[in-house]
Structures are given as structure tokens and as C-alpha cells.
Amino acid sequence: MRTLYFDCFSGISGDMVIGALIDAGGDPVHLETELKKLNMENEYELTFNKVVKNGITSTKFDVLLTSDAHDHGHNHNHGHSHDHDHGHNHSHEHSHDHGHEHSDRHHHNHNHDHRSYKKIVELIQSAGYSNRVEGHALSIFKKIGQAEGKIHGVALEDVHFHEVGAVDSIIDIVGAAILLEQLQIDRIKSSAVPVGSGKIHIDHGIYPVPAPATLEILLGIPIAESQVKGELATPTGAAIVAVLAEAFCTLPAMKVQSIGYGAGTKTFPKHPNVLRVIIGEE
Template sequence: MILYLNPFTGLAGDMLLAALLDAGASLDAVRRAVDLTGLTGWRLSAERVRTGPLIATRVLIDVHDDATERPASTLIAMAERTGLPAAVAALTAIAEAEGALHGVPAAEVHLHELGGHDTLIDIVGCAAALRDLGVTRVHCAPLPLGEGTVRTRHGVLPVPAPATLALLRGALVRGGAAGEAVTPTGAAVLHAVATVYGPAPEMELRATGYGAGSRELPDRPNVTVAMLGEPAARRDSQVILTTNLDDVTGEVLGYVIERAIAAGAADAWVTPAVMKKGRPAHILHVLTSHELAGALQDLILTETGSLGLRRSVVEKVALPRNVGTVELHGQTVRMKHGPWGVKPEHDDLAKLAATTGRPLRELAREALDAL
């Protein structure tokens, strides 16, 4: 699942969590993840609120514990109990940013404003919500930097806060917002999930969520917008060449398919048929681009001796895919990854089976287990 964020008025940890909940993440899943940290004295809920003309979700964190400061290492250790790498990475990034700013090792950083319940709940909650939604890629529009000042334990600091700016290194940013538009927790989560900044990626939209902030703005809703989508299928026009054959051997048909694939056909296959007078036959199909259709037409007619064929223009839908590799018994096996699964390359498995003497089906299972 792809997540695209529009930080309309900014992005804070609680606004991001609220937007993910509004888009369909389970509040119970978030609570269970926070429970695993061992944090006590808190209660997390969500409510529907009106902000400007929009109805959005706002998260409420009630704290019954006076502890507002903690060593960063304590928060990181608590996050490690959840099994959420994004939460650990976000808190580690905060510790490193604060350490660099104050000239102390990250392991010795003591968090003041960021050491309380809110920071841990927001970051662990966002990581849990992302996992619950099945998000694998995060994209974000340019972030509004904000302006003004913020009062901290270290005194009055400019907005954006120095820690926020450190966490936003590499991000696309813009002006045009008053006050603290992006918080360190929001920036840390985006940093931890390797957010890509820019326009919305091509995707099939599945859900939308609006996360409300605590401030009321006079002229606009105070929201972060979350959009969830599946990878968009690529659509393009292709040609199918077909011909009926009742006097061509299976060896010739196999040869033509191999030649067509080698010449650039997207696919080639044969289906059985019964022709007039009950004669058994085969239908040869070759799927190709418009550019290669002429050359492949000549190949089919020349090799099969057919007196003609049919050309049909079709729309091809192709889901995004990529190829990775695994090492198996000293050889490299290519793995074809798609949105819904992964499959070892048959030719590589066949070569490995021939050299090792192991059954092909066992090697296929081992390749999947090696991922």
C-alpha cells in the first residue's frame, strides 16, 4: 500500500496518527503496540471533530503520570519491545539530532519536551498504524516550515525548531505557515520511513483520512491529509497476432514460440481447437507491441506456412514489478516481485536443479524461504 501525505497546514505526530486512523487504521492495534512499550498512566482515544468546513479525526492522549522527561535511550528501549523498526528508527533519529545540536553522544541525550508520553505514543502509534494499513511506501508533498518562536526548556528557539530542521534534512519544504507547522515527532516519523517528497505518485486511490490538529485556524481547516492507494497498473495498447494451424507439428509450434519471444514478443502461446470437418488444430497467439507486430507477422507466416493471420489491438494492464536475487547452493536465483507475491525464475531453478540434483519444487520452496 502507498501512503501519500498532504500536510495542508503542517504535520505533527498526533495529526499524522489521526489521519492514519481516519483512513482506516485500527485504534485497538495502536493501543496494543503502545501497551507493549510498558508505558503506564495513559489513555488513548479518538474523536470526530469539525475543523473549518471539514469533519476530521483528532487523537486524545490523557496522561496520569507526572514523568515528562526521560533519557532518549529509555524511550528507544521501550520502542524496541514493540517489534516496530520504524518507531525505533524515529526515536533514534531524535536522539542523534538532539545529541548533535547539544554536543553530546546520542546515547547520553536526555529529552525534555520530547521525553514525555506524547512522544512515545505518537511515534509508536504512527508505526503501528502504518503496519496495520500495510503501508510499504510513503510519499509527501512539500512541508510548510512555519515561522515564529517556540518556548522550550533551553529557552526561546526559532521555528522550525533546530531538532526539526535536523530531522528534515533532504526533505522538500516550503514557506507559508504561521507558528510551528512541523513538529520533531512528525519529522522523525517521516525520516524513519524513508519518505519520498514531491507530487503524488501514480496509484489507485483506496482511502482518505483527515487528521486534525489542536489549533483552530481562522481561515482554513487545520488538517494533515492521508491518501492510501494501490500501485497503479500500467496500461498500454498492444497487438495480438493469431492464426489457426491444422498441419503444423508441435515441434514447429514450440520453435515459433521460442523465436517470437527471442524477437521481443511480450508473450506467445498455443491453444487447442477443432476446425471444420472435425479436424484437430492449434491456434497460435503472439502478443507484441505495435512496433514489432510487422516483423513478428512475417516470422509467423514464414515458419508456419499459414496463408493468413488476424491482428487485434488490445489494452494490456501491467502491474508494477521488480526483480531481486537470492543466493542458493552457491548460485544466484532471480526472484520476480509483484504487488501480490514473489516467484523464483524458472530457468534459474532448472539450472540449479541440474547442477545439484535436487527436485525443482524443493528448490523453489528454498528460494522463497531465503527472502
Template sequence: MTPGLAASYVVDCPTGLAGDMLLASCLDLGVSPEVIHAPLRALGFENGYALRVEEAHNGGLRGLRLEVELREEHPPHRHWGELRQRILKAALSPFLQDKVLSVFTALAEAEAAVHGIAADHVHFHEVGAMDSLVDVVGVCAAIEHLNPTSLWCVPPPAGRGGVATAHGLLPVPAPAVLELARRHGVELRWGGDWPEAELTTPTGLALMAVLADGFGWPEKLAPEAVGTGLGHRELDRPNLLRLIRQHPQVSGATNQPRWQDLIIQEAWIDDVSAEAMAWLIQQLRDSGALDVACSPLQMKKGRPGTAVTALVLPEQAADLRRIWWRESPTLGLRERRQGRWVLPRRRGVLSTPWGELAAKQMLKPDGTQSVKPERDALQQLAHRAGLSPETLWQKLSQERLQFNPEQEWTC
């Protein structure tokens, strides 16, 4: 499958998150198995497993069920330090290497925390096992292939009861799941109404904690395609996970307003100079923020501070977070999902008696159009004409000027 127009994706996990269900949903959505096999070959694991994928039913609903058959006669308990070196040396794309490392780092650090050992010494079966390797590498490779503009995950249910592990019977949520949720700020759904089983696994939660832009319920759902991955356990309800591809965020007619998903990032800062604040704002803008605004406020102990708010696209949120951490002293960053309607616009030039003037034309839903000059271009033209920008624009507003578009309508 070759992805078409850029689209956003939603992971709907009514019976929890598990690596095999995530991978099966990607395959059901059309991702080729070769997308999964290629990076595993690069890691030297091609002889350690076989993928068995079959169409099946659970609770009367169809989907794909995936099973990793182990070909290692005596599967080793790989240490995280050893696995990390193998990932670093493999010929993987920068994106894939970064995401695979991040998922396994999240798993190793969570297990290390709950067992009270150093992360490099973690040799727990869940990370070293071949099926988990296939799930993590496969899902990361599939997401790289799909290249979503945004990926959101519905808050997963934890389940209840106990789960058998290499460390004996552990309570649900498993300690590693709780630690992952704590570290990544994930709210787990929990209560007596859920089946008595482990619904969200450490591998599944680590994958979404790293790959998803956030956990929450989408404000709107416009499904274009759905991939369904089935679980192996029989529950009192269909045991499935759905990967939903939304309709591309362009309307059939490009001259109509378009809805745009956004993330608002905000921090309140009271301990930097004006020069440092200006530098932060410029770095955010240069790194892709659609807009950055500041407003004064009074913070604790009566100190004057500044609220800095950045408007960013979901796919740029992670990069912008790195700017906040690097360029500001803030200890926290608020994020909330938001959206906006955007009018179609196109760039072009106005032919004026004083020369050409760069401008932007906007199209409103009722069909009317308006033209606004680019401020820098207006100032330059006014300077050459010996007029103020306001005087020049007043004169131009009285003329019937021709707008010459240089691009198609876009939102």
C-alpha cells in the same frame, strides 16, 4: 480494518507534520485503536496514557482530532539510552521495533547535534513525553498494519515565528526540525505566506523521514480512501493532514496494461575492479532489483568509470540502499521517481515436435498476442535437437504451435 489489495499511500500535509495528526489520520482511515494500544502495552506504558479521539471540524472540514491524556502524576524526562533499552527488550515485531528505534534515534541525534551533547544523554521532553511515545509507536504500528506498497509525503511547510519549548522560545523552524531536514535531505516549504506558528514538529518530521519512501508530489492521484487528522491550533486555513490511500495498482481487468511506480537508483563508480562491479550487479539483482544496467563514462581527472543504474519497486528501495552501501565504495546514491506501463504476460509452454518449450505470452492493448521462448529453455532444446537456437526458432516460427498457459494474466 483488514487491508485489502496492496496499495500506495500519500501524506498530504498542507499545514504541516505533527505526530498526533498523523496518528489521527490513520485512525480515520480505519485502523483499529487496538493496533496502537497493543505495542504500547508491550512497552509497559498501558497505565501512562489514555487516548481521546473525537470527530471534529476545523475550517469547516471534518476529521478526527486526537489527544493523549497523561495518567503519570509526575511524567519523567526519560533519557534516550533508557528508552532504547526498553524498546529493545519489548516483544515487538521486527518491523515495528526497527522503525520505532529509527524514529527515536533520528530525534535523539538531531537534538544531540543542536545542543552539543551525546545522543545517549538526551533527555529532552519531546522524546520522553508520553504523548510523543504514543504518537511514534502508534504511527509506526498503524503503518505496519496498513502495509503500503509505497508511502510518499508531500514536502511539509515549516511555519514561521517562534515556538515555546522546555529550552525557552525557539525560532521556527525549530533547530531540531532543521537538523532533521538537513540529515534526511528534506526540503521544507517556508516563507511569509505561511501562518505564524510551528507547523512541522520534530516528531512529525522524524516519523516521515523514517517511514516514507520519499518526499515529493505524486505525478498522479487516484484516491480510494482518505483519512483526515485535525490539528489543535486555529489557523487562517483548515488545519489538517490527509492520509490518502490510492486505488490498488491492479486494473479491474487483469488483461490490460498497468501503470507501475518505480524508483531509479544510480551511482557513478570509478574505483572498483571488474570483478567487484560484477558482484555488486549480481547482489542488486538477487536482492530484488527489477533490472540493473551499466554504461561507461569518463569521470573527474579523466578516469574511466561506470554508471550503475538499478530499477526497483518503492517498497524495496530501502533494502537495495543497504546493498549499495555494503557492496560498493560509492559515497552517494541518486534516486528519482519514475513509472512505466507494463503489458500483461503469462508463463506457459509451447508444444513443439522436439518437445515442450518454456515460453512467455504477451497481450497488447489491441488484443493481439505474441509468444517469446525463454532463452535458456530454447538453448537446451536446441542442444538436444542438434541445432543452433536461432535455427530452431526459425523452424518453430513456421509452425502453428499451441501455447499452453500455466498461469493467469499478470502484470
């Protein structure tokens, strides 16, 4: 049984997942080719760079939005909880690393950014992916949509992904599903998920960590204590692990076949801000 273990010692975000999967042997060319099925390639460019985080060489994945994406941007109000991916760990922020911790992405407005939950489902269903890739991507988006709907008091079909609908979150989620299939992963397990501490600034104001949507997504999932000030788990990262992991445990007994490190955007003084992925035969 080919098992993948998410070792989330510094949290988890969508871009850290993609970086770690590429670092563990995922094929970036296959990823880019498959993502073209979404017909969004005029809105983004993908970059993969090797970076060193506190002594660990890891892969940093970024979604760079093109002017096509920015043109439509109308501040998404995101407010959302979201993907705050920010600052953090997440790349997303990406490129636009605005330094600021988080605050971020959120302004970037990426385009169609008020893609509704229904529109994102149609986008993924019309791409022609395998049942496995489509099923994983839709389940992850549904998990985020339900959390957002609950927090904001709206029905799932009325949820608009300001932030999560941003191009980069679609890429992170569909990309993770594509790479897990390409790596022929039979099952996924994960460590408990540290969420960080402190507060973050998002469009709705100053929020506690974990942000409400992230916490909702992690309902029923073991959360680990962390002294780090900052957001370690983002809604996208939390949803990927909440939906796909069948067990939360210490590293299972396995014959290790490959290891990957995916870098987050932030750098912390005392520990490497990376997600470790361990693939092996159980």
C-alpha cells in the same frame, strides 16, 4: 504496491499522523492493544474524537496523561526543542491545551521524563513488536536523538528526551509504526513539509520557527513556504516523515482506496489545520 501519501499542507505532528491513520481506516482497538506491550498504560489514556476544522471533518487524537504520569513529573526541562508539539498542531498539547500556543507541553511534565535515549530503545526492544514496527520506531527516535544531540552538543547515548521522551511522543511514534503495519502500507511518499513562521516560546527561551531540532531533522527534506504564523511541523512529525518517506513529490498516480484527515490542536483563520493521508494502489 500499496502506497501511503502524506499530504502535509498544514504541517505535520505526531498526533496528527495518528489521527489521520485512524481516519483512513486504522484500528484504534488494535492500536491500544499493541501499545500495552510497552507496559506504560498506567501513565496515559488515549482519546479519538471527530472534530471539524474549517469545514473538514477529521479525527483528533490525544494522549491524556494520568496522575501516575504527572506524579513523577519533574519538569522536564525540556527544553527541548521539542516537541513543541505544542501548540500546535499537535495535540500534544494535548489535553492540556493550554492555550498557549506553545509553550506548552512543556510543562507538563510527564513522568519519567527524563527517559534517556538508551532507555527508550530498551523499552521498544523489550516490547516484542514485529521487526518492522520495532525498526520504524527505533529509526524515528534515533533521528530525533541525533538532532537533539547535535543541537545541545551531547553524544546520542547521553541525550535525554525531556520532551520527546514524554509519554505522548513515545505513543505517537510507536503508534504510527503499529498503524502503518496494520494498514499494510508498502511504501510512503510525502509532499514537501511546511514548517510555519514566527517564533515560539520554549524552556530555553524564544526560538525561531522551525525550532532548531525540527530543522536539523528536515535536513535534506524539501521544506515548503508558509505564511502561517506558528509552528506547523514538530520534531516528532518531522522525524516520522523524514525517516519513512522514500520520495517527496506531488500526489503520485494511484487508484485511491482510502483517505484520512488528522486534526491538529490549533485552528487557523484561513486554512484547515489537518494532515491528509491518501492510501492507494500505485
